Amino acid sequence: MKEYTKQRNLKSFGLAFLLLSSTAIFAQNKDAxxxxxxxxxxxxxxxxxxxxxxxxxxxxxxxxxxxxxxxxxxxxxxxxxxxxxxxxxxxxxxxxxERGTSQVTMTYPRIKSLEGTQLAFSPTTKEKGVEAEVLAMPLFRSQADFQSWLKTVKGKIVLIGMNPISGRSDANWKESASAKAYEKYQALKSEQLRQWELSMSYTGSTRRTLPLALEAVGAVGVIDSYWTELPGITRIFDAKSRQIPVFNVALEDYGLLYRMAERGVRPRILLQGKSRELGxxxxxxxxxxxxxxxxxxxxxxxxxxxxxxxxxxxxxxxxxxxxxxxxxxxxxxxxxxxxxxxxxxxxxxxxxxxxxxxxxxxxxxxxxxxxxxxxxxxxxxxxxxxxxxxxxxxxxxxxxxxxxxxxxxxxxxxxxxxxxxxxxxxxxxxxxxxxxxxxxxxxxxxxxxxxxxxxxxxxxxxxxxxxxxxxxxxxxxxxxxxxxxxEPGLVSRDKIVLPIDKSGKQMSWPTNLQSKRTSGN
CATH class of the missing domain: 3.40.630.10 (Zn peptidases)
Known part of the structure; x- marks a missing residue:
């Protein structure tokens, strides 16, 4: 009985040794x-x-x-x-x-090439481009205020973006301004954004859909400046308009146009976007x-x-x-x-x-x-x-x-x-x-x-x-x-039980994504 137990233990030890050895060799192979x-x-x-x-x-x-x-x-x-x-x-x-060349030129009160580009899917401009007076969108106090303003945009190129207080980055302000000046800047910046977002809510649109409302009342072009809060850098998305060109202009030039329009100078610009529609x-x-x-x-x-x-x-x-x-x-x-x-x-x-x-x-x-x-x-x-x-x-x-x-x-x-x-x-x-x-x-x-x-x-x-x-x-x-x-087998697909949301309801596994297979155009 003792001899049998000894042999069994030796066999078990040998099997364990082989398993450990094979595991070690397997790990070594992986490391290699x-x-x-x-x-x-x-x-x-x-x-x-x-x-x-x-x-x-x-x-x-x-x-x-x-x-x-x-x-x-x-x-x-x-x-x-x-x-x-x-x-x-x-x-x-x-x-x-397909994108072509984009040019934005201020033609009055002086000649200046501006940094800008036509947005993706924007309608092309006619051969000589579109030239018109620039109109800056103001802050609206109500939906009625917005509807009244729409009557003034016919024949104009409209600036629809907020013109920030400063074109410097937050990091630059924090590094160089006094603590009091930085605090003041942050407060002014927050209040400007609050007022702008409230004003935008009265339009019933976003910055990407607003051009549709403007072209419906006769605007001939739209300019936005989607600034990232770093000098010279703007976001470039797409245009939803069907008839009029939409351009993005860098903040440094956008602010120039905005200030002129606000002060009654009535600047004029020429938009030239040579894009192509290919079906x-x-x-x-x-x-x-x-x-x-x-x-x-x-x-x-x-x-x-x-x-x-x-x-x-x-x-x-x-x-x-x-x-x-x-x-x-x-x-x-x-x-x-x-x-x-x-x-x-x-x-x-x-x-x-x-x-x-x-x-x-x-x-x-x-x-x-x-x-x-x-x-x-x-x-x-x-x-x-x-x-x-x-x-x-x-x-x-x-x-x-x-x-x-x-x-x-x-x-x-x-x-x-x-x-x-x-x-x-x-x-x-x-x-x-x-x-x-x-x-x-x-x-x-x-x-x-x-x-x-x-x-x-x-x-x-x-x-x-x-x-x-x-x-x-x-x-x-x-x-x-x-x-x-x-890996020897397929890994587990077991899902967690999702937590309770803020309303007290059990969250469920998301199923909101479905492919869109056509642009609808």
């Missing part, structure tokens, strides 16, 4: 692959080349534009060269508009797949939207996300050729109009959606990844927390996690997957003043890319993708 990923990213990075082609050569990628089609074709070409099965997959159509164009997602060698019908998804606004070249929103995923795939093809699961890259179209491309993909591919391991999404600038939240999946920590341990220590130590987190209702493309119960995670980055410098602005250009940080992101994505492919 991670080391190879880091080395390849640092020695042979292609990020600068990818960025040059996408940002400088193709440029802005407005949905429906010829440049967006160029970007889709470029993506397919790059992934095909990497050995992926790549395609452009149509999911709808959109108004096709409608198909909208696509660019999809690339590297089939898994063991589990080809299970997927790890790398997500980044390809489209951009077109006030600049869309460098950090979201070319940096696109090239991060492309570089991660390039690295994995070299150091991890036998990926167990299929790696699928989604470069989505029309994210800027409401996550349309990614939502359409999830809607159109239930077979893929049901077998997705995880989705990694990046869409917030050039900074290094420092935050990952669990998107409301109860057991996200069990696998993400484990995978993060394989990252180089200097990367891992910077990443703050929030588990289980809350499911997203929008914001970026991972939300399209989360709402279908698919584990999808936004890889959030350091700011680099993204919100005021590059997000949808006229300064979102190649020179704002911080390549060392994008390179770090490519490493992180490649490592997490490798580990997600190697």
């Amino acid at each position: 692959v991670v080391a190879a990923i880091v080395r390849e990213a640092q020695v042979n990075s292609q990020l600068e080349n990818y960025a040059f082609e996408l940002v400088d050569m193709i440029g802005p990628r407005l949905v429906g534009s010829p440049q967006m089609q160029q970007a889709h074709d470029w993506v397919v070409k790059q992934y095909t060269a990497l050995g992926a099965d790549a395609r452009n997959e149509a999911y709808g159509e959109w108004r096709s508009w 409608t164009a198909k909208t696509y997602n660019s999809i690339a797949e590297i089939k898994g060698k063991e589990k080809p019908n299970e997927y790890v998804v790398l997500s980044a939207h390809l489209d951009s606004w077109d006030g600049a070249s869309g460098a950090t929103d979201n070319a940096t996300g696109v090239i991060t995923m492309m570089e991660a795939v390039r690295i994995l093809r070299k150091v991890y050729p036998d990926n167990k699961r299929t790696i699928l890259v989604g470069n989505w179209g029309s994210e800027e109009q409401g996550l349309n491309g990614s939502s359409a993909f999830v809607e159109d591919h239930p077979d893929i959606a049901n077998n997705i391991q995880v989705v990694w999404n990046q869409d917030n600038g050039t900074g290094r990844i420092v935050r990952i939240a669990g998107s409301g999946f109860e057991k996200a920590y069990e696998y993400i927390g484990r995978w993060l341990q394989y990252l180089p220590e200097e990367f891992r130590n910077e990443i703050q996690t929030s588990f289980p987190g809350m499911p997203g209702t929008g914001g970026s493309d991972h939300s399209s997957f989360v709402q279908k119960g698919i584990p999808a995670f936004g890889l959030s980055s350091t700011s680099w003043d993204y919100g005021k410098v590059t997000w949808h602005t006229n300064r979102d250009t190649y020179d704002k890319i911080v390549f060392d940080e994008v390179r770090q992101n490519a490493i992180i994505v490649a490592v997490l993708t490798y580990l997600a492919c190697e």
